[in-house]
Amino acid sequence: MAVTNVTMEVVQSEYESLRDSFPRFCGCDTCRGDVLVFALNRLSPHYVSTRQGEILTELSLHSDQEKAKLDVALLEGFRKVALAPRCGAKPTQL
Numbered sequence: 389m390a391v392t393n394v395t396m397e398v399v400q401s402e403y404e405s406l407r408d409s410f411p412r413f414c415g416c417d418t419c420r421g422d423v424l425v426f427a428l429n430r431l432s433p434h435y436v437s438t439r440q441g442e443i444l445t446e447l448s449l450h451s452d453q454e455k456a457k458l459d460v461a462l463l464e465g466f467r468k469v470a471l472a473p474r475c476g477a478k479p480t481q482l
């Protein structure tokens with residue numbers, strides 16, 4: 389058995405879909421990591437145990453409210469990181 393944080397899985401997949409809405413966002417590994425860390429530090433982890441190699445097909449969180457909180461945290465992360473990218477990219481207002 390392996391332990392997975394579903395919140396982290398969902399944040400990562402939401403990052404990918406939201407990222408398309410911000411073509412001016414740098415999106416390098418540093419900026420991506422900073423957005424994920426920013427969001428994850430503001431959200432509660434939700435752990436599940438999975439058999440090794442099992443693919444998490446059900447990535448949804450319990451409620452729309454949790455999903456909304458997750459998107460809010462991610463969007464705030466995008467804005468913060470875009471204003472001061474640590475990678476040296478030009479600061480951008482999203």
Ligand SMILES: [Zn+2]
Nearest residue numbers: 414416419475
């Ligand atoms: Zn960057």
